[in-house]
Amino acid sequence: MNFWLVKQEPSKYSWEQFVKDKETFWDGVRNYQARNNLKEMKKGDLVFFYHSVVGKEIKGVAKVAREHYPDPTTDDERWVVIDLKPVKAFKNAVTLDAVKEHPKLQDIALIKQSRLSVMPLTAAEFKIILKLGDTTLAGV
DNA sequence: GCCAACGTTGGC
């Protein structure tokens, strides 16, 4: 199992909307590095949902419900989407500040590469963030 | 193939 973090501006698509929808396809990725990460995702992988710009906090956990397929919103065959389902909202949203303050989270792309919208996390990083969110997950 | 110009992202 692999671990990921995706970013979205809540004004475009919020965690709350995601929970309401129960499932969504993750479109709009137009960056090769982010796209390559999408392609690496396997069904069942766990994904943090981060609100950029407004809030700047990780809201909860999703899982990959369907592996990558061509982006239905464009004819450009370079781009792909995945399907995500909400798993659990964090009890405490984990702010960007909290991530920056944690000594073991200094190397994650959220900080180092602020413009990347889909990034991998290590299992250790995932667990730390889950703990910061005051949330537990079976099987992690 | 280099690099200047331009557009976009996202933190502040």
Added chain:
DNA sequence: GCCAACGTTGGC
């Protein structure tokens, strides 16, 4: 709303 960082485009 500004601007730094970064990715992409296109002229040469």
